[in-house]
Amino acid sequence: MNIQQIETFKAAIPLKKAFKTALRTVTVAETIIVKITCDHGIVGWGEAPPTHVITGDTLASIHYAINDVFKPALTGMSILDREPLFEKINSVIVGNTSAKAAIDMALYDCIAQEANMSLSQFLGGYQEKIETDYTVSVNSPEEMADDAEGYVKDGFSVLKVKVGKDEINTDIERIQAIRERVGPNVTIRLDANQGWDPKEAVRSIQKMEDLGLNIEFIEQPVKAYDLKGLKYVTDHTQIPIMADESVFSARDARAVLEMGAADLINIKLMKSGGIHEAQNIAKLANVYGVTCMVGSMIESKIGITAAAHFAASQSNIKYFDFDAPLMLAGDLIEGGITYKESLITFGNGKGLGIEGINEEYIV
Known part of the structure; x- marks a missing residue:
């Protein structure tokens, strides 16, 4: 029940119509996808879009936080030890909330599957x-x-x-x-x-x-x-x-x-x-x-x-x-x-x- 692998992929999907707010205009939804694989076969998914005008996160910062910080820190940990997992996520890097969210949701996906329940x-x-x-x-x-x-x-x-x-x-x-x-x-x-x-x-x-x-x-x-x-x-x-x-x-x-x-x-x-x-x-x-x-x-x-x-x-x-x-x-x-x-x-x-x-x- 340990984390065996953490992978990232970049995705981009055009919007049907430009999305405009007081802070920005978006025409293409870019995101970093996270895939967490556990040693007993369970796979969890997460994502982190760059919203630098709100969170300060960019594609580059998200990619770095996941691959250079979270990946070495979390690989090998048990998904059943929830509090140590989330304590680790919050202790190894300050800020970077979108990258944390991507890892967090992928872990919860794995944990709920292990419990044989939907996440809700x-x-x-x-x-x-x-x-x-x-x-x-x-x-x-x-x-x-x-x-x-x-x-x-x-x-x-x-x-x-x-x-x-x-x-x-x-x-x-x-x-x-x-x-x-x-x-x-x-x-x-x-x-x-x-x-x-x-x-x-x-x-x-x-x-x-x-x-x-x-x-x-x-x-x-x-x-x-x-x-x-x-x-x-x-x-x-x-x-x-x-x-x-x-x-x-x-x-x-x-x-x-x-x-x-x-x-x-x-x-x-x-x-x-x-x-x-x-x-x-x-x-x-x-x-x-x-x-x-x-x-x-x-x-x-x-x-x-x-x-x-x-x-x-x-x-x-x-x-x-x-x-x-x-x-x-x-x-x-x-x-x-x-x-x-x-x-x-x-x-x-x-x-x-x-x-x-x-x-x-x-x-």
Whole structure:
């Protein structure tokens, strides 16, 4: 039951349409795939996309951390000694959360298979299916309204609208255009990706409230480091505020929760360094009575399958942002989660249920 081999592969999959936020534009999803093979034949899969504007991780840094740090440190260790494994991952290198997440999810895949359970069951088994939103990228108000209408026609009733890239009145025009196009029954949530300052955020959110735009919540309106600014926005608006880039670790979550700086927390495996720390964040938030969302970067179905299994395992995770594989022009894996419009199901496979890799996208 020991780790026999750790391998990496680089993959690249074009997006169907450019993905635009306040921080970046993505046209090709690049990622590092991790394959962990155990001496009794079990194989686990993980991945780490480079999201340097958020995590600081690049393809080169991810490749180095996995092959030059984790590989020599973890090879030969038993997958049954979970705490020593994850303690080792966090002690041999600082930061590098995406590389840690790739190793972490591959290990959890192996461990759950060894336990003869799906990963969501192994982690808690709270629910068997979940519903994802679909993200509307930042563009002109008319183009965003067109996109939103298309996603609703495709079966999505929850839209995550990217804002924060331009002058804030333009953001309001975008939201108004989308709301007018999709009607009152579609749920709209916003993600500013740190694009506003606290006072302008409050003014604008209050205007959205006055206009009756019916926003479910707003993610990360201010800079990640500005917890006082985040609290200011939370305290002076009625729409719930979610911390995203402000929370990488359970320690970050504790600072937000103790201050009352946000109403909600967005957990991402690429920020937390994987499922092990993500569980700590979710459990801590639960102690404070705070609900969480699990989201992702632009990942393939490997990373999203791991994130979805984690999200389905915890009782206080109520929101799900797992549309990234639907944005890609191809599927990197066989197996994993299954989409039917916005509904995600997990199948009967053990661990992550990944059956193989599509070699077409390996570069």
